[in-house]
Amino acid sequence: MALKERDEFSGQMTTGHEWNGIKELNTPVPKLLWAFLGTMGLFAIGWTVLMPSWPGVSGYFRGLLGSDQHQAVRQSLQEAELAKAGWTERLATGDLAALSQDEDIMAVVRQTGPALFGDNCAGCHGYDAGGNSGYPNIAHAPMMWGGDVDTVAETIRVGINAPHPETRYGQMLAFGRDQMLGSEEISALADYLVSLQGEKALTPEETAAAQTLFADNCAACHGEDAAGMVETGAPNLTDAFWTYGGDRSSIRHSIYNGRQGTMPSWEGRLSPTQIRLLALYVMDLRGATP
Numbered sequence: 001m002a003l004k005e006r007d008e009f010s011g012q013m014t015t016g017h018e019w020n021g022i023k024e025l026n027t028p029v030p031k032l033l034w035a036f037l038g039t040m041g042l043f044a045i046g047w048t049v050l051m052p053s054w055p056g057v058s059g060y061f062r063g064l065l066g067s068d069q070h071q072a073v074r075q076s077l078q079e080a081e082l083a084k085a086g087w088t089e090r091l092a093t094g095d096l097a098a099l100s101q102d103e104d105i106m107a108v109v110r111q112t113g114p115a116l117f118g119d120n121c122a123g124c125h126g127y128d129a130g131g132n133s134g135y136p137n138i139a140h141a142p143m144m145w146g147g148d149v150d151t152v153a154e155t156i157r158v159g160i161n162a163p164h165p166e167t168r169y170g171q172m173l174a175f176g177r178d179q180m181l182g183s184e185e186i187s188a189l190a191d192y193l194v195s196l197q198g199e200k201a202l203t204p205e206e207t208a209a210a211q212t213l214f215a216d217n218c219a220a221c222h223g224e225d226a227a228g229m230v231e232t233g234a235p236n237l238t239d240a241f242w243t244y245g246g247d248r249s250s251i252r253h254s255i256y257n258g259r260q261g262t263m264p265s266w267e268g269r270l271s272p273t274q275i276r277l278l279a280l281y282v283m284d285l286r287g288a289t290p
């Protein structure tokens with residue numbers, strides 16, 4: 001083994017290896033660690049100069065590039081909030097009839113309405129609001145309680161025959177069960193209502209007798225012409241829409257046993273804004289589906 005010695009020209013130690021008289025200097029490889037740290041240092045200095053960095057007494061150094069992430073995030077949050085607040089506030093307080101003409105609001109209503117209606121209303125009224133037996137068609141039928149958007153919003157808020165202090169109260173009396181009318185009178189009325197749909201022809205005498213019965217017993221709620229009254233919530237009996245069925249036996253059943261549908265009140269379960277949104281949604285369905 002050769003001896004390590006100091007090279008007389010460079011002053012470096014040799015490794016002690018020797019090949020044909022050529023000795024190898026023991027020169028350390030360049031220290032990569034320093035190169036590595038140096039690069040990081042340079043990058044860090046560059047970064048602190050260009051980007052927001054050092055804290056100061058009255059804030060922080062903003063950086064030469066003026067980039068501000070906080071500002072960017074804050075701004076986009078504010079914009080989202082504004083957009084939302086813009087329509088929620090208008091939806092919460094604006095005039096409903098005017099809102100129903102506002103395409104921006106109605107775009108939100110059409111987007112949000114189906115899920116809200118599906119979750120809360122479709123179980124009874126059907127997804128298309130077309131009704132089920134015992135649950136009225138609110139997409140097409142004339143509204144028993146009034147069909148302008150404010151009235152519809154109020155109906156949704158307080159419900160019908162619901163446990164709400166301001167609920168709408170409507171009751172179809174049980175004329176047969178409570179012995180206000182005899183079986184024949186009920187049949188005569190049922191025949192008369194069927195005849196109004198053009199499905200059964202009555203003699204003029206039968207019609208006249210039934211009209212008298214109707215005027216005496218039914219007109220106070222359903223109106224002289226049987227076209228319904230929003231004051232009592234009694235439906236139009238001359239059109240094609242029936243909550244409980246328009247065939248003779250269903251009509252007879254309605255007159256004999258009475259009817260008292262219950263529409264839940266939604267105040268407290270849905271927010272006022274959601275209730276208003278649903279009123280606009282229902283009205284939009286009515287407009288869109290003639």
Ligand code: HEC
Nearest residue numbers: 120121124134135143144145146155156160261262263278
């Ligand atoms: C538990 C069943 C049920 C649910 C759920 C329900 N409704 Fe009703 N709704 C009824 C019944 C029953 C009536 C009719 C009551 C009557 O005829 O006395 C009615 C009536 C209405 C009316 C009045 C119709 C008219 O002719 O004036 C509107 C409007 C209405 N519902 C909207 C809604 C909306 C919106 C929702 C969802 C938030 C909803 N309903 C959820 C059962 C329900």
Ligand code: HEC
Nearest residue numbers: 170171172217218221233234242243244245254259260261
């Ligand atoms: C006190 C008011 C009142 C009187 C009086 C009254 N009705 Fe009604 N009637 C109603 C209301 C309210 C309804 C809706 C009930 C519901 O939807 O739950 C109704 C519903 C009906 C229905 C069912 C309609 C449907 O869509 O299925 C028929 C049929 C009917 N009435 C016939 C009569 C006849 C016939 C008389 C007279 C003998 C009469 N009513 C008297 C209030 C009244």
